[in-house]
Amino acid sequence: MQKWLRFEHAGRVGFGMLEADTIKVHQGDMFSSPSATGQTLALGEVKLLTPTRPSKMIAIWNNFHQLAAKLNAAIPNEPLYLVKTSNSFLASGGTIRKPKSFDGKVVFEGELGIVIGRTCKEVSESQAPDCVFGYTCINDVTAADIINRDPAFQQWVRAKSFDTFGVFGPVVVTGLDPLKLAVRTVLNGQERQNYPVSDMIFPPAKLVALISQDMTLHPGDVICCGTSVGVGSMKPGSTIEVTIEGVGTLSNRFE
Numbered sequence: 001m002q003k004w005l006r007f008e009h010a011g012r013v014g015f016g017m018l019e020a021d022t023i024k025v026h027q028g029d030m031f032s033s034p035s036a037t038g039q040t041l042a043l044g045e046v047k048l049l050t051p052t053r054p055s056k057m058i059a060i061w062n063n064f065h066q067l068a069a070k071l072n073a074a075i076p077n078e079p080l081y082l083v084k085t086s087n088s089f090l091a092s093g094g095t096i097r098k099p100k101s102f103d104g105k106v107v108f109e110g111e112l113g114i115v116i117g118r119t120c121k122e123v124s125e126s127q128a129p130d131c132v133f134g135y136t137c138i139n140d141v142t143a144a145d146i147i148n149r150d151p152a153f154q155q156w157v158r159a160k161s162f163d164t165f166g167v168f169g170p171v172v173v174t175g176l177d178p179l180k181l182a183v184r185t186v187l188n189g190q191e192r193q194n195y196p197v198s199d200m201i202f203p204p205a206k207l208v209a210l211i212s213q214d215m216t217l218h219p220g221d222v223i224c225c226g227t228s229v230g231v232g233s234m235k236p237g238s239t240i241e242v243t244i245e246g247v248g249t250l251s252n253r254f255e
Helices: 065-071 156-160 204-214
Strands: 003-009 012-019 022-029 032-042 057-061 080-084 106-108 110-116 132-140 166-173 182-187 190-196 222-224 232-234 238-244 248-254
Touching (some): 012 032, 110 182, 110 238, 132 248, 166 248, 204 222
Antiparallel strands (some): 003 166, 012 022, 238 248
16 A cells, blocks of 8 residues: 655755655656655655646445435436546645625535546546546535526526635545445544445446546546535634545645
């Protein structure tokens, strides 16, 4: 199991492997035989960046049996998804900003994120794990009131793609069994979500395989696996934390 991250230090962007609170700096390609430089940095010396630079972030809707039952929503026959745009990406420690153009409810959604590690097109479910680099924490922030504001058109991409609404990190972890993980979301010290990944309708390998039939997935791309019960709104001044044991804690302020 390895924990990979990206950082800024002394005006330069780099990446490396995190061991305890020490970063072993690497060079080359994170996804293809990176090499250690021999340099180390203390975690407290750097500014964390998003652990990858995705070409796209794909967000799944209605992918947990428990939430589908609560919403009385039909179990989908295929993954239902949207794309969060790159302007929304935000690292752990960054501030989620309420849009000036929107005065409604802003919602947190703690999720597991799949990080792609190699070019992936039209793969089978058995081939899909070879395309996965690792897993990360997601906060799929949503301006919920916008989605159905116009009865003629559901505005999913707009609601989820404001600046700072695509929050992920702090690291990508390799070598995990995702079906043994649980997602815990804490708002201002109070637990709001705690659910098992094994409750997924479409588990990670199936998601990767099915989405790869529609579009090519590239190294660094992120699939947000969807959320379960406990989603709620945030008020400015809140702290929101998404924790996955073995991955870490994604922590951000909302202002």
